[in-house]
Amino acid sequence: MALASDLERVLSHILPMPAMMAQGRLLGMPNHMEMIRDRLWAINGTIKDAEHRALKEPELEEWLTDVGATIVDIDDLLGRILDWHPRGGAAAASNRSSHSICSIREASRQAILSELKEMVRRLNYLVRRGSVLGLSKEIMESVDPRQEEEYSTVLKEEVVGRNEHVEEIIDSLKQPQSGDCDELQIINDLGGKTTLARLIYHHPWVQEQFQHRIWVDVPNIASLDPMWIMREFTSSITGEPCEDIWLFFDGIHGSKYLLVLDDLNFGEEDRDKWLQLENFLLLVGAPGSTVVVIPDLFFIQYVLGSSVRTWHFSGLPEDDWVQLCLRQALIRPDQREEAKAIIHSSKRNTQDWSPTDAKIFGSVLRYTEMSRWQQQLDAVNMRQWEKMLPISITGLINLQELDLEGCQWLLELPEVGDLGNAFSKLESLRNLKELWLQNLEQVLNSENALTPLKLNDILPQLMYLKLHWKWINMEDMRASELVSLHVLEGLQPNLNLKKLEIILYIGEEFPIWIKEGFNYLHKLKEIKLINLKRCKKLPSLGGLLDLEIVELSGMDLINVVDEAFYGDDGTFPELKRLTLSHMLALEKWLKVERKKEFLFPKLRRLTLIQCPKFKALEVDLEVSTLSIWLNNKMLQTSEFEGWQNLPIKNLEIVGCQEMRCLPQDMERCVKLRSLTINGCDNLDCLPEWLQGFKHLKSVCLYDCGALSSIPEKLKRLRKVVIKGCPKLRL
Incomplete structure (x- = not known):
């Protein structure tokens, strides 16, 4: 079941939304x-224990089912609250979460109040039932980090062996920084990185010194966004939803902040x-601002222009490590001494005392009978997963989000032989909602080759699938090219899939289930195809009725967006965001004809990043915001075809170093309301014809070192922001 991920999304993403x-x-x-x-945080603290015990206890399985149904109803109610308007009808569509489980219904205030009271009653009942069933509470998971005083108290009481590390980092932050750049701190510890960052974030000195503290849980996506x-x-500082960050620039500029980026890929x-x-x-x-990065497994420490410090700490002191392990185990007092002896015995040949291992050891003790503790802990310590009992294995794997990179052992079991049998070894994985297959070139091209398999037969509940190859050299790529299509064909997911990411696939073609997606991926909302260097054609996505986000990046052989991208009569009816990034051969986006419907009727944002040969946009696009990050000389000449097809309202031009003046043909964008230009070092002036744009209300100019003049009429617009343009005087 996807209960934990659904609950986490409601708690961490929907409820804290400024709009909510x-x-x-x-x-x-x-x-x-x-x-x-x-109430939701109280339930969140017991979910882990409930999910493990539900494998053997029907009462807990029933409790989890009731909790899941309640979360769905709460998600639906919160969606209607977002869309509620005091005069009736729906509020702005931008307030609506794109991940809501159920459909929107208009609701009166009284009806919403009645439903809120009912939800509180149901949640109270579920919390009481969980207590009667003896569910153990994970204290750190039951307190909202945004509740400053309470969460700080819990951190002090629950975290062991980190005080020295925290004070070392705080002492570093107290030192004067060189220059006026932001300082970048990277916490690359053996385990417990997020907990360590939380201790810094809630430290009294940090609370006192920084005007703003912002914590961002970075989505697990293939490409940095x-x-x-x-x-x-911006939303965290202003407390307001902001699709256009530049509208809020004055309210956040000059702030001394601490920003934490958790799980940055x-x-x-x-x-x-x-x-x-x-x-x-x-x-x-402002000077003294600091960014703390908590990297995921694939973070590359190659950052330009920052003052960078990376923190590597050894594991916990042994006594603290054992204390953390026993706390996770939740064993009886009379078992503690024997547990300590077994723990020390199992760890005697290693100096690795990471917090992650402590939690793994504790989980094994928690879900294994006492007579098998020594055997199971020895197996964990030696990474001999095949010797573990199934109940202990499920204690190590998140049942909703599985990363198979660390599960090569599944394929090596004598009785397994292929990925299909590997998944069938763990019955609970039939409830898996999110699956990330990393290092596919190693796992699927090993001695136990992938046999014909459809993931939809094994994982019927799967909603998010991420497939990631990681090639070291060209020889490996060439040797595996012939089997790549077979591998991808064999990973066909179920019909309920909502999000698909494919990274560094090296086949020339897609399997049928992707190539003709409109016939199969009916519920897909988001697709990202990243660095598919050898693909010769785009998949047909236009007929996917629920598709909202498309990102195509690093597809080096694609030179045209044509009819094939849309499919038979496809119009991309729900698409809101489209990104074309690092498409090195892309030259044209061709116009296609539709008898009745408009193409891209709901497109809000089109982003074009580094497409150096792009010269013709022939399709008519009713897009609200166009964001251009192009060093493309063609864009600035009359030979570029496309400005006349873009009745845009908001234009962002960022990092176009070659641009000395705005393209003449941009004069056709007469509906323009806001213009933002950022980091265009060679732009020296804005053209006079911008004064003829009757709807233009906002001009924001940032870091344009050569810019020396703008038309007089623009200086009197409702909003004019100029930062980092030393030659420009109003």
């Missing part, structure tokens, strides 16, 4: 919203995107 909090105040129901939040992080950063191919993010943070922050 604003709606609660507008409805006059902040207390009821607070009660919902408190700087604009998403910028919007989250940053690869070498993301260097340009990191620079975009870094330029924004430098522009906003």
Whole structure:
């Protein structure tokens, strides 16, 4: 079941949304919203124990089912609260979470109040039932980190062996920084990185010294998304939802902040995107601002322009490590001495005392009978997973989010032989909602080759699938090219899939289930195809009725977007965000004809990043915001075809170093309301014809070192922001 991920999304992403909090105040129901939040955190603290025990206890399985149904209903209610308007009808569509489980229904204030009271009653009942069933509470998982005083107290009481490390980092932050750049701190510890960052974030000195503290849980996506992080950063400071960060720039500029980026996935191919993010943070922050990065497994420590310090700490002191292990184990007092002896015996040949291992050891003790403790802990310590009991294995694997990179052992079992049998070894995985298959070139091209298999037969509940190859050299790629299509064909997911990411696939073609996606992926909402260097054609996605986000990046052989991308009569009816990034051969986006419907009727944001040969945009696009990150000389000449097909309202031009003046043909964008130009070092003036744009209300200019003049009429617009343009005087 996806209960844990659904609950985490409601707690961490939906309830804290500035738009949600604003709606609660507008409805006059902040207390009821607070009660919902408190009960959900109480349940969150017991979910882990319930999921493990439910494998053997039917009563707990029933409790989890009831909790899951309640979470679905709460998600639906919160969606309707976001869409509620005091005059009836729906609020702005931008307030609506794109991940809501159920459909929206209009609701009166009284109906919403009645449902909120019912939800509080149901949650109270579930919390009491969990207590009667003897569910153990994970204290750190039961307190909202946003509740400053309570969470700080819990941190002090629950975290062991970290005080010295925290004070070392704090002492470093107290030292004067060189220059006026943001300082970057990378916490790359053996385990417990997020906990260590929490201790810093809630440290009394940090609370006193920084005007703003912002914590951003970076989504686990294939490619760094700087604009998403910028919007989250801005919303956290202003308390307002902000699709356009530049509208809020004055309110956040000059702030001394501490920003934590948790689980940042940053690869070498993301260097340009990191620079975009870094330029924004430098522009906003006052001297002394600090960014703390908690990297995921694939973080590459190659960052340009920052003052970087990386922290590596050894494991916990032995006594603290054992204390953490026993706390996780939840064993009886009379078992503690024997448990300590077994723990020390199992760890005698290693100096690795990481917090992660302590929690693993504790989980094994917690879910294994006492007579098998020594055998099971020895197996964990030696990474001999095949010797573990199934109940102990499920104690090590998140049942909703499985990363198979560490599960090569499954394929090596004598009775397994292939990935299909490997999954069938763990019956609980049939409830898996999120699956990340990393290092596919190793796992699936091993001696136990992939046999014909469909993931939809094994994982019927799967909603998010991430497939990631990681090639070391060209020889490996060439040797595996012939089997790549077979591998991808064999990973066909179920019909309920909502999110798909494919990274570094080297086949020339897609399997049928992707190539003709409109016939199969009916519920897909998001697809990202990253660094598919040898693919010759785009998949047909236009007929996917629920598709909202598409990102195509690093597809080096694609030179045209044509009819094949849309499929038969496809129009991309729900698409909101489209990104074309690092498409080195892309030249044209061709127009296609549709008899009745418009193409891309709901497209809000089109982003074009580093497409150096792009010269013709022939398709008509009713897009609200166009974001251009192109060093493309063609764009600036009359030979570029496309400005006339873009009745855009908001234009962002970022990092176009070659641009000395705005393209003449941009004069056709007469509906333009806001213009933002950032980091265009050679731009020396803005053209006079901009004064003829009757709808233009906002001009924001950042870090344009050569810019020396703008038309007089633009200086009197409703909003004019100029930062980092030393030659320009108003």
